[in-house]
Amino acid sequence: MRTLASLFLVFMFSLTSFSQTIENPNVGLASHNTARITKVVFSTASTEVYLSIKNEVEGGWICFDRKTRLIKPDGSSVKIKDLEGVPFCPERYNFAGAEESVSFKLVFPATGNLPWFSIIEECENNCFRFYGITTDQKINQALDDAFAEWYLGNNDEACVKFENILEKYGKQNPGISGSVYSCIIMLYKNLDMKDNVKLWYEALVNSKSPNRDLYIENLRSQGISF
Numbered sequence: 001m002r003t004l005a006s007l008f009l010v011f012m013f014s015l016t017s018f019s020q021t022i023e024n025p026n027v028g029l030a031s032h033n034t035a036r037i038t039k040v041v042f043s044t045a046s047t048e049v050y051l052s053i054k055n056e057v058e059g060g061w062i063c064f065d066r067k068t069r070l071i072k073p074d075g076s077s078v079k080i081k082d083l084e085g086v087p088f089c090p091e092r093y094n095f096a097g098a099e100e101s102v103s104f105k106l107v108f109p110a111t112g113n114l115p116w117f118s119i120i121e122e123c124e125n126n127c128f129r130f131y132g133i134t135t136d137q138k139i140n141q142a143l144d145d146a147f148a149e150w151y152l153g154n155n156d157e158a159c160v161k162f163e164n165i166l167e168k169y170g171k172q173n174p175g176i177s178g179s180v181y182s183c184i185i186m187l188y189k190n191l192d193m194k195d196n197v198k199l200w201y202e203a204l205v206n207s208k209s210p211n212r213d214l215y216i217e218n219l220r221s222q223g224i225s226f
Contacts, residue, residue, distance in 0.1 A: 019043040020113050020135075026143045028132025028179030029214060035128065038103070040135055046081070047111045049119065049133075052103045055095035062102065063089040067122040070108045073115065073175060073210075082107035089123070116175030118211070131211045132175040139169050139176060150187065159187045177207060178215035189224060201226050 022040045032053060039050040047070065053062065066088050069077040085104025086093040093102060106119070115136050121128040134140055146161035162184045170177045181204040188196040201224065204215065219225065 022135045022137065022140070024140075026132075026134045026140050026176070026179075027130050028134070028176060029129075029211070029218060030131075031127065031129040035130075037130060037133060040133065042111065042113045042135075044110055047078075047108045047114075049106045049108070050103070051106070052101055054101040055098055058098055060095040060098070061092040062086050062095070063092045064106070064128070065089050065121050065123040068106065068128070069120050069122065070106075070111065071118040071120060072111060073117065077120075078109045078111060080106055080108055115173050118175075131214060132179050134173065134176050136169075136173055139165070139173055142169070143176070143180075146183070150183070155187050155190050159184060159191075162187070174208070175210055178204070178209035178212055181207065181209065182215050182219060185219060185224060186222070197224065198226050 020042045023038070025037055025040055027037055034054040034056060036052050037049060038052055039048075041048040041050075049070075063086060064080070064083055066080065068080040070080075071077045083104065083106060086102060095102070111117070113135070116132055116134050118133060119128065119130045134143070142161070142165050146158050146165060149155075149158035149161055162180050166177060166180045166184070170180070181200060185197055185200045185204065188200060201219070204212065204219075209215065216225075
């Protein structure tokens, strides 16, 4: 017969086993060049998103609006409930100078494990937005491998890897698709393969990628459009 203590331990184990931590998840599109999501923790009590950002200007400051939301894959959302490391607006954290970095944490109600999600700060200007935060470990590893080839200048190999990611994971995790399409398009532009750029651009336009229009707008801002 199980004792109360053993039942308690089993119950505690079932709670702690739910927790999942994802280090350095890939992000499809971000509003700030120096902002990084360093960790995501899903638990029974909350969903926590850890970030860092480096200041780029003299007199820089940061705060977060209380209307900041985490957007789930189905389009529903939860509103931020706590913030650590920087304040809620209208209070501000004032950077001591250019190049200073600050780390902070956004705390949302528990969402359960999500394959991907976005974070939208609803404010008047210079708002934080992160689209397509990918929490699937296998996909993150595949993306890291593809980006590594790109950074090494192996554009052909990077194209192959990104195309494989889209074929293998695009349907099961559509949150990554807009970003992967964009990477393929930019790589083919680097390779001066205009027909391929057009082919993949049209594929993105005709896709059902979440936030597709934002990725198209981002490409257009870099001079890529048809």
